[in-house]
Amino acid sequence: MTKRFDVVGIGNAMVDVLARCEDDFLGEAGVEKGIMQLIDMDRAVDLYGRVGPAREVSGGSAANTIAVVASLGGQTAYVGKVKDDQLGAIFAHDLRAQGAVYGTVFADKDAADETGRCIVLVTPDGERSMNTYLGVTEFLTPDDIDPVQMADAAMIYLEGYRFDGPESHAAFAKAIEATEGAGGTVSLTLSDPFCVERHRDAFRAMIRDHVDLLFANRDEICSMYQTDDFEAALSAAASEVGIVACTEGAKGAHILAGGQRWHAPAKPVDIQDATGAGDAFAGAFLWGHSQGHPLELCGRMGCAAASEVISHIGARPEANLAEIFRADGLV
Amino acid sequence: MTKRFDVVGIGNAMVDVLARCEDDFLGEAGVEKGIMQLIDMDRAVDLYGRVGPAREVSGGSAANTIAVVASLGGQTAYVGKVKDDQLGAIFAHDLRAQGAVYGTVFADKDAADETGRCIVLVTPDGERSMNTYLGVTEFLTPDDIDPVQMADAAMIYLEGYRFDGPESHAAFAKAIEATEGAGGTVSLTLSDPFCVERHRDAFRAMIRDHVDLLFANRDEICSMYQTDDFEAALSAAASEVGIVACTEGAKGAHILAGGQRWHAPAKPVDIQDATGAGDAFAGAFLWGHSQGHPLELCGRMGCAAASEVISHIGARPEANLAEIFRADGLV
Numbered sequence: 049m050t051k052r053f054d055v056v057g058i059g060n061a062m063v064d065v066l067a068r069c070e071d072d073f074l075g076e077a078g079v080e081k082g083i084m085q086l087i088d089m090d091r092a093v094d095l096y097g098r099v100g101p102a103r104e105v106s107g108g109s110a111a112n113t114i115a116v117v118a119s120l121g122g123q124t125a126y127v128g129k130v131k132d133d134q135l136g137a138i139f140a141h142d143l144r145a146q147g148a149v150y151g152t153v154f155a156d157k158d159a160a161d162e163t164g165r166c167i168v169l170v171t172p173d174g175e176r177s178m179n180t181y182l183g184v185t186e187f188l189t190p191d192d193i194d195p196v197q198m199a200d201a202a203m204i205y206l207e208g209y210r211f212d213g214p215e216s217h218a219a220f221a222k223a224i225e226a227t228e229g230a231g232g233t234v235s236l237t238l239s240d241p242f243c244v245e246r247h248r249d250a251f252r253a254m255i256r257d258h259v260d261l262l263f264a265n266r267d268e269i270c271s272m273y274q275t276d277d278f279e280a281a282l283s284a285a286a287s288e289v290g291i292v293a294c295t296e297g298a299k300g301a302h303i304l305a306g307g308q309r310w311h312a313p314a315k316p317v318d319i320q321d322a323t324g325a326g327d328a329f330a331g332a333f334l335w336g337h338s339q340g341h342p343l344e345l346c347g348r349m350g351c352a353a354a355s356e357v358i359s360h361i362g363a364r365p366e367a368n369l370a371e372i373f374r375a376d377g378l379v
Numbered sequence: 380m381t382k383r384f385d386v387v388g389i390g391n392a393m394v395d396v397l398a399r400c401e402d403d404f405l406g407e408a409g410v411e412k413g414i415m416q417l418i419d420m421d422r423a424v425d426l427y428g429r430v431g432p433a434r435e436v437s438g439g440s441a442a443n444t445i446a447v448v449a450s451l452g453g454q455t456a457y458v459g460k461v462k463d464d465q466l467g468a469i470f471a472h473d474l475r476a477q478g479a480v481y482g483t484v485f486a487d488k489d490a491a492d493e494t495g496r497c498i499v500l501v502t503p504d505g506e507r508s509m510n511t512y513l514g515v516t517e518f519l520t521p522d523d524i525d526p527v528q529m530a531d532a533a534m535i536y537l538e539g540y541r542f543d544g545p546e547s548h549a550a551f552a553k554a555i556e557a558t559e560g561a562g563g564t565v566s567l568t569l570s571d572p573f574c575v576e577r578h579r580d581a582f583r584a585m586i587r588d589h590v591d592l593l594f595a596n597r598d599e600i601c602s603m604y605q606t607d608d609f610e611a612a613l614s615a616a617a618s619e620v621g622i623v624a625c626t627e628g629a630k631g632a633h634i635l636a637g638g639q640r641w642h643a644p645a646k647p648v649d650i651q652d653a654t655g656a657g658d659a660f661a662g663a664f665l666w667g668h669s670q671g672h673p674l675e676l677c678g679r680m681g682c683a684a685a686s687e688v689i690s691h692i693g694a695r696p697e698a699n700l701a702e703i704f705r706a707d708g709l710v
Contacts, residue, residue, distance in 0.1 A: 096472060097472070099476065100476045100477070101437070101446070101472075101473040101476045101477050101695065102469075102472070102473060102476070103434060103435065103436045103693065104434065104435040104436070104469060105434045105435070106432070115432070133464075133465055134464055134465040134466050134493070134494075135465050138433075138435060141427060141428070141432075141433070142432040142433060145430065145431045145432045145433070146431070146432050162465070163465075362434065364432065
């Protein structure tokens with residue numbers, strides 16, 4: 049039976065606040081370069097007060113991925129919590145305008161927290177250092193998971209960042225149960241090496257017991273398997289998961305499945321802002337996979353989408369990815 | 380005596396919501412191409428619901444101009460009303476982070492209206508069609524004008540759009556009185572041909588009695604003097620105002636003062652988004668003028684700044700304008 053959705057994503061809903069800065073500023077402001085760090089509202093206000101002029105663009109890792117799948121014509125839905133405030137309205141609009149179904153109930157106007165935001169500091173090398181105030185998105189609960197929607201998903205895509213938060217594991221479990229019960233498959237992105245540190249056991253259990261398709265980058269997969277040996281980490285993941293799609297920055301992506309392995313080269317590009325590279329890779333890969341394309345081709349689509357996203361500031365594609373795929377001979 | 384501020388701007392404070400669209404969409408959505416149209420909140424919600432993914436960037440015509448002056452190192456302040464909401468916080472942050480003084484009291488959280496926003500639809504030719512929900516910025520009153528600040532301005536810069544709104548003329552009058560009383564000068568931008576239509580008598584009286592430096596584009600100055608004859612309009616303006624700086628799109632800018640006339644050529648550029656071209660021209664011109672540069676050079680600085688702004692989406696400069704001026708041999 050055909051499912052209504054190719055991919056349903058679950059993640060932290062946020063609006064990115066993108067500002068350029070020099071490397072020195074990161075040190076002065078106490079921001080660790082290249083990773084995602086969680087901050088509270090006071091810190092968010094303080095940091096925002098110190099950064100230069102910024103621009104606001106809808107973000108959220110899985111939401112970026114879903115936006116990519118939708119932009120390619122995939123049938124998608126997204127689950128993640130925002131508040132009934134202006135940033136929440138922006139987040140909801142941008143996702144729906146891209147064609148995704150987004151029906152998560154907004155946190156009420158009088159909730160203590162606001163819609164989550166991520167202050168993304170982009171240094172001259174294009175690297176992004178993320179400072180995330182989770183806000184209401186931390187409080188996604190099992191009640192926000194609609195089993196009917198999950199059952200209607202050929203695949204669900206779970207965001208590793210979403211392992212933070214009091215009821216997130218229960219929410220994931222409910223989604224997985226509904227999807228698997230209806231014959232759908234489960235994909236997961238590790239999201240961030242420190243996120244993996246915080247929740248390694250939960251990640252491990254989910255990977256071993258449920259994940260069919262694992263997305264990660266080199267740092268994340270090494271953190272997951274607690275090794276500096278990238279090849280060992282790849283092998284360990286491939287022994288537990290049907291398909292592993294692991295990015296390695298400018299070296300492209302490695303796809304492992306069924307004892308086989310492929311390499312998809314990265315497309316050379318002038319990096320403006322690395323934000324969303326992994327999200328875009330996953331989105332294009334998932335779309336290709338949903339269309340039944342060979343895994344190697346899915347990997348090349350992922351690399352092409354990632355290149356587009358890092359060629360400008362902001363984590364979602366600005367160009368027409370389908371046209372890029374045609375120009376690159378991928379479709 | 381040296382004044383604290385080179386330029387103090389007064390205008391409509393807003394956040395731009397920038398979305399690309401095809402020309403067909405403008406017709407379907409009832410948007411007139413290339414101009415600024417005022418819309419109410421219901422229309423804003425409806426239109427926003429129909430446009431594609433967008434991005435939010437601080438805007439407001441005079442605020443963009445002040446941001447340019449500040450980015451070049453000028454001492455600036457801005458007056459314009461936002462609400463104590465998330466978009467208001469974004470507007471205030473971006474202006475202050477650029478180095479401008481911004482102290483207008485926010486409209487209270489329980490005000491019926493929200494921070495103003497402008498849904499800017501950018502067509503493939505780079506033209507922008509603006510749909511402005513004024514929100515609380517319509518309600519700037521004389522109480523928001525600090526005579527001490529105005530007296531401390533070498534020049535004030537008044538935004539033509541600000542002629543809309545119940546107490547705007549009184550607020551302008553208070554600012555002009557304080558500035559002129561302290562020996563400062565008054566500059567004005569006509570902003571928009573239809574805005575000129577709505578308030579021609581008030582514009583005329585202000586131009587004749589107070590304005591020392593007038594900014595306009597071809598359509599606006601023709602609307603002002605109710606003629607299709609651009610040269611006649613330029614002459615009429617020059618007979619009433621000390622300095623006229625009039626842009627003409629890809630044909631550059633014309634500067635008229637003291638019976639003399641100069642032409643500043645536009646810098647050829649791939650137009651991505653025309654939003655803010657006039658604002659950036661005025662900002663760079665004002666900065667050059669505040670530095671005592673010859674008017675022709677001020678015009679060339681204006682054209683260089685406008686070219687930077689239209690080469691990307693968003694109305695404020697992304698590159699370092701001072702570096703561009705150096706590279707172009709303007710400083």
